[in-house]
Structures are given as structure tokens and as C-alpha cells.
Amino acid sequence: MLTLAIDSSTDNLGLALMESGQLRGEFNLSLKRQHSEKLLPLMEEIFELLEIEAKDLDGAAVATGPGSFTGLRIGITTAKMLGRIFAIPVKGIPTLEIMAAGAAGAYRLALLDARRERVYYAFYQQPEADSDDFIKEIYPPAAVRIAELPEVLNDYSQKQITIIGEKKLEVGKVLKASNFSIKYGEPESDLPRAAVLARLGENYLKRGQKDDIYQLKPAYLKKPQAEINWQQKYGSN
Amino acid sequence: MGVEKLKYKDKLKNKNEDIYILALESSCDETAAAVNKNGLEVMANVVSSQVEIHKKFGGVVPEIASRKHLELLLPVIDQALAEAGIKFEDLDAVAATSGPGLVGGLLVTLTAAKTISLALNIPLIGVNHIAGHIYANFIANPEIKKPLLCLTISGGHTDLLYFEDLRGYQILGRTIDDAAGEAFDKISRFLGLGYPGGPAIEKAAQTGNEEAIDFPRADLGKSYNFSFSGLKTSVMNYVNNEKQRGNEINTSDLAASFQKAVVDSLASNLLQAVEEYKVESVVLSGGVAANQRLRSYLEEKLEKYNLKLYYPPLELCTDNAAMIGAVAYYQYLERDFAPLSISADPSLKL
Numbered sequence: 001m002l003t004l005a006i007d008s009s010t011d012n013l014g015l016a017l018m019e020s021g022q023l024r025g026e027f028n029l030s031l032k033r034q035h036s037e038k039l040l041p042l043m044e045e046i047f048e049l050l051e052i053e054a055k056d057l058d059g060a061a062v063a064t065g066p067g068s069f070t071g072l073r074i075g076i077t078t079a080k081m082l083g084r085i086f087a088i089p090v091k092g093i094p095t096l097e098i099m100a101a102g103a104a105g106a107y108r109l110a111l112l113d114a115r116r117e118r119v120y121y122a123f124y125q126q127p128e129a130d131s132d133d134f135i136k137e138i139y140p141p142a143a144v145r146i147a148e149l150p151e152v153l154n155d156y157s158q159k160q161i162t163i164i165g166e167k168k169l170e171v172g173k174v175l176k177a178s179n180f181s182i183k184y185g186e187p188e189s190d191l192p193r194a195a196v197l198a199r200l201g202e203n204y205l206k207r208g209q210k211d212d213i214y215q216l217k218p219a220y221l222k223k224p225q226a227e228i229n230w231q232q233k234y235g236s237n
Numbered sequence: 238m239g240v241e242k243l244k245y246k247d248k249l250k251n252k253n254e255d256i257y258i259l260a261l262e263s264s265c266d267e268t269a270a271a272v273n274k275n276g277l278e279v280m281a282n283v284v285s286s287q288v289e290i291h292k293k294f295g296g297v298v299p300e301i302a303s304r305k306h307l308e309l310l311l312p313v314i315d316q317a318l319a320e321a322g323i324k325f326e327d328l329d330a331v332a333a334t335s336g337p338g339l340v341g342g343l344l345v346t347l348t349a350a351k352t353i354s355l356a357l358n359i360p361l362i363g364v365n366h367i368a369g370h371i372y373a374n375f376i377a378n379p380e381i382k383k384p385l386l387c388l389t390i391s392g393g394h395t396d397l398l399y400f401e402d403l404r405g406y407q408i409l410g411r412t413i414d415d416a417a418g419e420a421f422d423k424i425s426r427f428l429g430l431g432y433p434g435g436p437a438i439e440k441a442a443q444t445g446n447e448e449a450i451d452f453p454r455a456d457l458g459k460s461y462n463f464s465f466s467g468l469k470t471s472v473m474n475y476v477n478n479e480k481q482r483g484n485e486i487n488t489s490d491l492a493a494s495f496q497k498a499v500v501d502s503l504a505s506n507l508l509q510a511v512e513e514y515k516v517e518s519v520v521l522s523g524g525v526a527a528n529q530r531l532r533s534y535l536e537e538k539l540e541k542y543n544l545k546l547y548y549p550p551l552e553l554c555t556d557n558a559a560m561i562g563a564v565a566y567y568q569y570l571e572r573d574f575a576p577l578s579i580s581a582d583p584s585l586k587l
Contacts, residue, residue: 036344040351040577054356069300070341073307074348081352084311085325214311217304224300230293 002052003059003205004082005198006043008035008075009067009095009218010112014194015039015046018202025050026195035071039078057088059210061201063192064092065219066112066120066141072218080213089210091201094141094219096122096165098192101135101200103185105162108135109153113166114143120221123153132207134200143221146171150178164189241574245360248329252570256329259317259353260562261346264338264366266290266297268309268346271558272321276403276566277376281320282559285309303341310349317558328359332565335363335575336585337393343581351577362565363575367394367587369560371522373553375403376563381547382517386510388503389587391523392418392433395463396587397506399514404567408587409510410461417499418525420465424472424495428488435525438492442530445493450475452498454505461506468498500531504538511542521548 002024007014013035016026027042047054062079065072076092083090096110100122103110112120123139144152149171153161157180163172164185172182204210223231242249250256255274262269266287272280287305291297318324333350334343347363354361371387387398387406395412415423418435425434430441452471455464472495479486511519519539525531526548536546553560568574 036348037578037580039348040355044355044577069303070344073303073341073345077307077310077345077348078352080311081349082356084314085353085356217307220304224298224304226294226298226301 001058001202001206002056003061003198003202004057005061005194005201006039006075006079007063007095007098007192007194007197008039008071009063009065010071010192012191013038013042014063014192014197015042016194016198017046017050017052018195018198021202023195023198024052026193028191028194030191035074039074054082055086057082057086059088059201059205060090061197061204062090062092063095063098063197065095066114066221067095069218069220072220076216076218080216083213089205090213090216091204091209092211092216093197093200093204094122095192096120096141097124097135097137098197098200099165099189100124102193102196103162103164103189105160105183105185107156107159107161108185109161109163109171111163111165111167111171117147118143118145119167119171121149123156132203134203141219141221146174150175150180153180166190241360241576242572245358245574249360249572250329256566256569257323257327258330258332258362258562258565258569259314259328260332260364260558260565261314261350262334262366262369262556262558262561263306263342263346264334264336265342265556266302267556268306268313269556269558270313270317271562272317272323273559273562273566276563277379279376279559279562280323281317282557283313283317283320284555284557285313297339299339299341302339303345306342306345310345314349325353325357328357330360330362330565330569331357332362332364332561334366334369334561335579336582337366338581338583340581340583343583347579347581351579355577360569360574361577361579362568362573363579364561364564364568365585365587366561368564370549370554371398371520372403372563373549373557373560374520374522374547376559377550377553378547381520384514384516385518385520386507386514386516387520387522388507389523390417390503390521390525392416392422394523394587397461397510398587399510399516404571410463410506412463412465413457414464414466415469417463417465417503418523420469420499421525423469427473427476428491430488430492433524435528438496439528439530441489441492442496443489445487445489445491447493447497449487449490450494452494454498454502461510463502463506465499465502468495468502496528496530500528500534503531504535507535508538511539511544516544519544519546521546527554
């Protein structure tokens with residue numbers, strides 16, 4: 001089973017190919033806003049280097065965010081089209097889950113900057129030894145003010161939490177001030193890595209867990225600003 | 238471009254073979270897919286409009302449009318392929334608008350087209366949206382004779398183009414400052430007539446005397462370029478002077494005189510080119526092409542050359558992908574392919 005992983009949700013542009021548990025290759029490049037120019041050329045290159053053709057793919061995994069709105073659409077459009085053209089299954093995976101699955105520790109807090117003193121966070125734990133899962137979700141991805149995190153994670157204040165991702169030092173300081181026991185993840189786990197996405201994707205697809213490509217969309221976690229403004233002015237709808 | 242040509246060299250077709258192109262468009266608030274056979278033969282033309290969604294905001298919201306394009310992408314492609322009765326494997330090339338337009342929206346179909354190109358190993362063609370609107374004329378009126386002149390006039394463009402055939406064009410002149418539609422908008426706003434300015438000025442002008450005020454026509458010598466900023470200043474000065482003198486302004490006369498000055502400027506370059514280039518037809522495109530005074534004046538002037546004036550029918554004036562597919566066909570024949578690294582250009586010029 002050959003799975004392609006595509007991630008353009010953050011500054012990191014990630015591409016990986018996993019073949020039945022074996023990583024064939026991986027790109028992780030911090031490119032910032034060049035994803036549109038670079039994604040397809042890099043995909044062509046990884047295929048050429050590994051002597052693979054697009055039609056050899058058995059499935060695709062794509063990061064669904066949160067992240068840059070435009071970046072998310074680039075990756076998801078690509079995954080949808082591959083799914084449609086080759087009739088292969090596609091699985092969308094939250095960016096924070098990819099980050100957490102690539103880190104170590106019993107409890108993992110994954111973060112992405114949401115600007116203005118806010119972060120996108122998700123909270124995970126190491127699954128039981130006999131589980132097929134790579135990661136177990138406790139709190140799904142959401143946006144929160146950094147100052148509110150101690151309250152959100154209150155039930156876990158006695159556990160050691162590994163913090164990964166953007167704003168980890170800032171968040172760590174706030175949690176420490178509330179007497180949490182924290183640890184920082186290694187720098188390479190601060191980014192969603194394409195190989196981890198490929199591993200998660202293969203695992204989901206193997207178990208028949210795929211998304212409907214017609215319904216698949218980014219986890220924006222934020223309404224368009226115009227919608228927010230409109231609702232503030234006129235109420236909902 | 239050379240690399241792309243080599244990449245597909247074993248499978249490229251020539252003019253005497255049937256060429257099928259899937260074209261995609263999402264530059265503003267329509268998500269569209271079309272299948273064209275040999276350029277002007279439209280096998281399917283699917284347009285999903287978001288007009289209703291944006292209405293409550295009083296204009297197109299780029300982020301909302303982009304989100305909607307992503308949702309509508311597969312349904313419009315599926316419908317276009319189904320209506321055309323062809324499969325992905327039958328396609329000879331894939332095309333998408335690369336600009337101008339809203340960058341977030343453009344990137345949805347441009348990325349989709351890149352993926353199709355890579356997946357099927359067929360050429361990718363990046364098309365200029367403005368060229369698309371010109372080629373909408375050729376779809377609607379396949380009898381248009383070449384060579385021809387085309388005047389593209391809108392809020393962002395004032396270009397005079399010469400087409401030897403449909404494979405490409407030469408830009409004879411363009412505006413050196415404001416576009417014609419922009420001049421209409423600015424003067425309409427200045428006179429409090431509303432937006433968009435073209436229809437507003439035209440309406441006000443209906444009951445006016447177009448010879449009431451003698452506004453200047455820009456004279457750029459032998460060049461085919463246009464200029465409307467001097468005219469704009471002159472209208473504003475006229476209004477301010479009259480107000481200072483305590484005179485009431487006749488908006489209808491003012492609108493009619495201004496409109497005639499724009500029409501004269503556009504017509505004089507076009508007619509000068511008609512004399513020089515010995516064309517068989519004249520084509521208008523762009524929003525300002527809807528101006529009735531411009532049409533009637535040009536029709537009258539072109540009669541003596543025995544030339545017919547063409548303009549696009551209303552249904553092809555809205556954004557669609559068939560017009561993108563038409564341009565793409567001629568780019569295909571020229572082997573004008575885009576690399577997978579092509580990006581959307583929100584202010585792409587002709």
C-alpha cells in the first residue's frame with residue numbers, strides 16, 4: 001500500500017511517501033507562502049526520484065489545519081483531485097494531531113499560533129500499549145486565549161505534559177506559573193512532519209477510515225472576518 | 238516553456254487532430270468548469286454562481302469566495318465531464334485562469350489543474366482571464382473573419398489589440414493612466430450617480446446634449462495609446478468652476494458630454510487602426526462594451542469600411558470556463574504551456 005502525505009497547512013511544506021509501513025521519502029521545507037509554487041513541482045520531483053508514478057498511489061493523507069487558509073486549500077485541493085482521478089481513498093488529519101503523533105511523552109499539548117495572545121491547541125495522550133492508535137485525543141483542536149489554558153487543562157495539572165509547536169515557551173511559562181509539570185518537545189517535533197502524516201494516514205486508511213472527498217474541507221477554526229463583522233452588526237444568520 | 242514542450246513531446250497533437258481541453262475558472266465569485274473540443278466547440282460549460290452568498294455583504298468577500306470554490310470544485314468538474322461525455326483519460330490538456338482576479342480563489346482551480354496535469358501527464362495551460370472574455374466573442378460568433386481588431390474596455394483595461402488569427406495578438410495601444418471603465422466610475426462617483434459608473438453615466442446621459450460642453454480628447458500623437466486622466470480633471474474643474482460662479486449644473490448634459498468624449502477617444506484610435514491594418518472585423522469586449530452610445534457610434538463609423546462590429550452576448554459576459562478553454566486551445570497549438578510552479582497573478586496583464 002502506497003500512501004502519499006501532503007501538508008501545506010503551516011509554513012512547513014511537507015510531502016512523504018509511505019509504502020506499507022516503510023518510509024520511502026520525505027520533504028519538509030520551511031517555505032512560508034510559497035506553497036502554491038512549490039507543492040506540485042516537489043511532488044513531481046519526489047515521484048521522479050523514487051521512480052513512482054502518480055497512478056501507483058493507493059491512498060493520500062492530507063493535513064486539514066488549522067493553519068493558513070490559502071495553504072490549507074492548496075493541499076486539500078491536491079488531495080481531492082488525486083482521490084477523484086485515481087479513485088483512491090483520502091484521509092484528512094488535523095495538523096495538531098500530526099504534531100502530537102510525532103512527539104514523545106504520556107501527555108502532549110500541540111500548539112499553533114492563532115495571533116493576538118491566542119493559540120490553536122489540541123491535547124493528546126499516549127494510547128494504551130495494545131491499541132492500534134498512534135495517538136489518543138483528549139481535547140480536539142480549538143482556539144483559546146493563552147491565559148485560559150491552565151483552566152482548560154486543569155484535570156491534568158498533576159501529569160507531566162510535553163508541549164510542542166509554536167508559542168511553546170510562552171504557553172509553558174503560563175502553565176508553570178499555575179504549577180503544572182511541563183516539558184518541552186524536541187525542535188523537530190515543533191513542525192508537523194510529513195512522514196508522521198503518512199504513517200497516520202496509512203494507519204487510518206488500512207482500517208478503512210477515509211473521508212468523503214466531496215465533503216472534505218479545511219478545519220479553518222475561524223469564520224471569515226466579513227462573516228464575524230456581519231454577525232456582530234446584525235446577529236446570527 | 239521549453240522544458241514543458243519536451244516533457245509532452247511524444248503525445249502532443251496537431252491542428253488536424255481533435256483536441257479536448259478541460260478548463261477551470263474561479264477568479265471571482267463563479268466556480269466554473271468546461272470541456273472544449275478544438276477550441277470553440279463547447280461540449281460542456283458549467284458555472285456555479287455564488288452571487289446570492291455575497292449579496293448580504295454588498296460585494297464579493299474573497300475568503301468566503303475561496304471557501305466556496307473549494308466546495309464546488311469537484312461537483313462542477315464532474316458535471317462538466319459528464320455533460321461532455323468524456324473521462325479524465327480522454328483529455329489532451331488542462332487549463333485554468335492564472336489571473337487577474339482574487340488570488341485565494343484563483344489558487345483553488347489553478348492547484349486543481351496542476352494536480353490534473355501531474356496526475357495524467359498532460360500539459361498545463363495558464364490562461365489570462367481578460368483574454369478569455371475576448372475569446373467569448375469567438376465562441377458566440379465563430380463566423381468572425383480575421384484579421385481583426387479588438388477593443389477591450391473595462392474597469393481595469395483599455396487595450397487595443399490586433400489579431401492576425403486566433404493564435405495570438407499584438408497590443409497596439411493601452412491606457413497610460415486610467416482605464417475607460419475606471420474613468421466612468423470616478424466621474425459617476427464625483428457626480429453622485431452611483432456604482433458601477435458605466436450604466437449610471439449612460440442613463441444620466443440619455444436625456445442630455447452631448448455637445449453642451451466641449452471636453453478635451455487626449456491627443457497622444459501617432460500612438461494607439463489612450464489617456465483619460467486629463468478628461469477626468471477637466472470634468473472636475475468644470476464642475477468646480479460652475480459651482481463657484483453659482484451656476485447650476487445640468488447633470489444630463491455633463492454626463493452626455495463626458496460620455497461622448499470617452500467614446501470619441503476610444504473610436505479615434507480604433508478607426509485609425511482600421512485604416513492602417515485593413516482588418517475584416519472589429520470586436521468589443523469588457524464591461525464598457527455594453528455602452529450603447531459607444532456601440533451605435535462605432536457601428537455608424539464602421540459602415541463606410543463595410544465592417545461589422547461584434548460584441549459578446551450577455552450570457553458570455555459573466556465569468557465562465559468555456560472562454561478559458563477557447564484561449565487554452567490556441568495556446569496549446571502554440572505549445573504555450575505553464576510549468577507546475579506557475580502561481581496566480583492577481584493583476585496579470587494581457
